[in-house]
Amino acid sequence: MTSSIQENFGLQYHNSLPQLGHSIAELLQFFGANRVYGVGGDFVANLINSLESTLAVLPSSNEMHAGFSACAQAEVAGLGVCLMTYTVGSLPCISAAALARTEGLPVIFLSGAPGENEIAQHALHHTVHPHSAWHTDLNAALNAFKALGIRAERLQGQRHTGQPNIAAEQCLSLLSHAYINRQPVYIEIPRDLVNLATQALSLPANLDALLAPRLNLTGAEFIAAEIIEKLAHSSAPLLFLGEKLRLNPALLASLVQLCKRHQIPYAVTWFAKGMVDEADALCLGCYNGVFSHTIGKIYIETMADYVLEIGTSIFPSDTNNAFGSQTHAIDNHPNKTMLKGTAMWEQDILAVISILDTITQLTPIPRSQPASDFINNKPALIDENRQRLEPLEPLSYANLAKVINAAQITLPRPYIFIPEVGNAFFASFELETLGNQLGRSFFANPWYAAMGTSLPYARAIADELQWQQCQQPILVITGDGGFNFQSNELINLQKQNANITILYMRNNVFHLGKAGNAPIYHCNHQGFDPKILIQAYGGVGHVCQTITELLDTLKRTATGGLHLIEINTPIALEQQSEISRKLNSYIGFKNGDPTAMRQWQSLCGNSQEK
Known part of the structure; x- marks a missing residue:
């Protein structure tokens, strides 16, 4: 005769076991999550009820x-x-x-699932099951996520009446x-497990203990010595910081x-902007x-005699590497x-930098004169770069950034920019x-390029x-195509x-890469x-046609x-941003368009793609 957990391990142990749903809530809080984004449904209802007492369970439009939203949460909150x-x-x-995997973001996708007591020889609603099939497929979503190279598992329930399930420990391993x-x-998470007891967890004191940083590599002191030697012999050094440092x-x-x-002096990659x-x-x-279009381009391309590149892909x-144009000086x-x-x-970078700090605090690296001259001259270069704005000049992508920069310096706090993929980006x-x-001022997905x-x-x-x-203040910059992908999120x-301002750049077409x-x-x-749409969502709509109007x-x-500023954006070549003009030439070149091929080859100074 099989025994229950209480009979097997005693009443005190039995009463110490928490419900799985409460353990999941505790785990999410341990990893720093104070809110969850999602859409409700039958298979996830029990989990929502377990989470809502300790976390903000927030709705999304889909x-x-x-x-x-969870990807953005991972960028700013760590998870x-x-x-x-289901x-x-x-x-x-x-x-x-796919975006989270590409950008290296720790996002937890929690899905309700059929209860373990529901699995039988019949098709459940929500299963991917054609009427002519001879079997049911309960693993369609698991397999889809696995196909992206993502670790995907279904939590497992009790397999013996005398032993508690270890679903919470399985969840801890995944998080x-x-x-x-x-x-x-x-x-x-099978819905019948949420309210069942699971084995209690003994969590580390904090996340640092979970990481248990230990570098099983040697040689950092040799690398540090090489860097110090090169810095000492450099008159114009440069530190180039990559996107891996964002997190x-x-x-x-x-x-x-x-x-x-x-x-x-230091600069960052495109993917590290902000x-x-x-x-x-x-x-x-x-x-x-x-x-x-950086003020430091002259120094990077003509003066830097030693580059220390850290945290790049x-x-x-x-x-991120000038679209294979062979023009990336670094x-x-x-x-x-x-x-x-x-x-x-x-941890390998940290080991080298720690040694650098220790050594150079005792023996400072000689100050480089060319670098100092450039740094001292930087304000004049910035003033020169900020060309005078013509108040009545029509707005376009060609002058958009210049106007926003001029407006930003008059604000009590600078913007956090969120550009949509496309010409706006x-x-x-x-x-x-x-x-x-917040520690970041520019959020976009340039690698995966996920519109919407x-x-x-x-x-x-x-x-x-x-x-x-x-x-x-938050400034969203979007084309009308990208905006229409996602306008249903305005309800949230x-x-x-x-408090968000949306710059709605209107030309009624998907223009970037347009080939017909x-x-x-x-x-x-x-x-x-x-x-009218933004008014329906409690916001205020504006139209700006000139530089003065947009500044004000x-x-x-x-x-x-919540504000939306509509700007009619011509698509004539001279009214596009310089980067977009170059990128459209690149796209046409890659697609074999003869005119674009000539433009791109002229731009890069090459007779053929290298």
């Missing part, structure tokens, strides 16, 4: 947007959580899961995997401090070869040391990203700002009383009025509330 029901809810999250490896995980703010801060202590304060005297901005991406620099950060949580590289309490993320991202960032009691911006006049490129109708409107809207 599951994909919930996933995108994101998305909640959905298959009809989890499968729409695949795009967000730890996401946090330590900065990767998403997918967890299915390691402590290491990033130590690197910036190293630069300040020794007066070493993670440092570009107003800092030593910051040379965001660099990407021929596509760069292991495998170079075309977007890629081709003859005197360079690269610390990619191949150990977990960049590439025009945004000319924006000046400044320091703030800016409003879900804005929503999550607004939540985090509210959590931190920070009044930073209304519910949270968000097929209807697929036409994303809008001339009769659509976004000002940005100053007014930054004080709070």
Whole structure:
């Protein structure tokens, strides 16, 4: 005769076992999550009831947007959580899961699932099951997430009446995997397990203990000595910071401090834009070869005689490396040391930098005169770069960033920028990203290039700002195509009383990469009025046609509330941003368009793609 847990281990042990749902809530809080984004459903109802007493379980307009908001949450809070029901809810999250995997974001996708007591020889609703099938497939979502290279598991219940299930421990293992490896995980939770007892957990004292940082590599002292030797013989050094440092703010801060202590100029990759304060005297901005519009481009390309490159991608991406144009001076620099950060949580970089700090505090690196001259001259270069704005000049992508930069310096607090993929995104590289309490001032998905993320991202960032009691203004910059992908998320911006300004750049077409006049490129109708739409969601609509109008409107809207500013955006070549003009040439070149091929080859100074 089988025994129960109480009979097997006693009443005291039996009474110490928590319900699985409560353990999951405790685990999410342990990893720093104070809110969850999702869409309800039958299979996830029990889990929602277990979480809502300790976490904010927030609605999204659809599951994909919930996933995108969780991605933004991971960027600003260290961990994101998305909640959905079985298959009809989890499968729409695949795009967000791909984004999280690509950007290296620890996002937890929690899905309700059929109870273990429901599995039988019949098809359950929500299963992917054609009428002609001879078997039911309960693992469609699990297999879909696994196909992306994501760890995906279904929690397991009790397998013997005398033994408690270890579903909570299984969940801890999955959350730890996401946090330590900065990767998403997918967890299915059978609904009949949520209210059942699970084995109690003994959690570490804190997340640092969970990481248990231990570097099983040697040789950091040799690398540090080589770097010091090269810095000592350099007259114009450069520290080039990569996107891997976005999720390691402590290491990033130590690197910036190293630069300040020794007066070493630094720049960041395109994918790292917004993670440092570009107003800092030593910051040379965001660099990407021929596509760069940074004040430090002259120093990077003509003066730097030694580059210390830290935290850049292991495998170079075309977007981040000047689209294969061979114009990226740092890629081709003859005197360079690269610390990619191949150990977990960049512990190998940290080991080298710690030794550098120890040695150079005792024996400072000689100050480099050319670097100092450039730094001292930087304010004059900035003033020269900020050309005088013509008040009545019509607005376009060509002057958009210049106007926003002019408006930003008049505000009490600088913007957090969230550009949508498309022309708006590439025009945004000319924006000046400044320091703030959040630690980031530019959020986009340049690697995965997921259109339709800016409003879900804005929503999550607004939540985090509210959590931190920070009044930073948010500026979303979107084309009409990208906006129409996601306008249903406005309902949640209304519910949270968000303070967000949306720049709605209108040309009624998907223009970036447009190669013809097929209807697929036409994303809008001339009769659509976004000002009326934003009013329906409790916001205020504006139209700006000139530089003066936009400057005045940005100053007014930054004080709070939900605003949409419509700007009619011509698509003539001279009215596009310079980066977009170059990128359209690149896209046409890759697609074999003869005119674009000539433009691209002329741009890069090459007779053929290298």
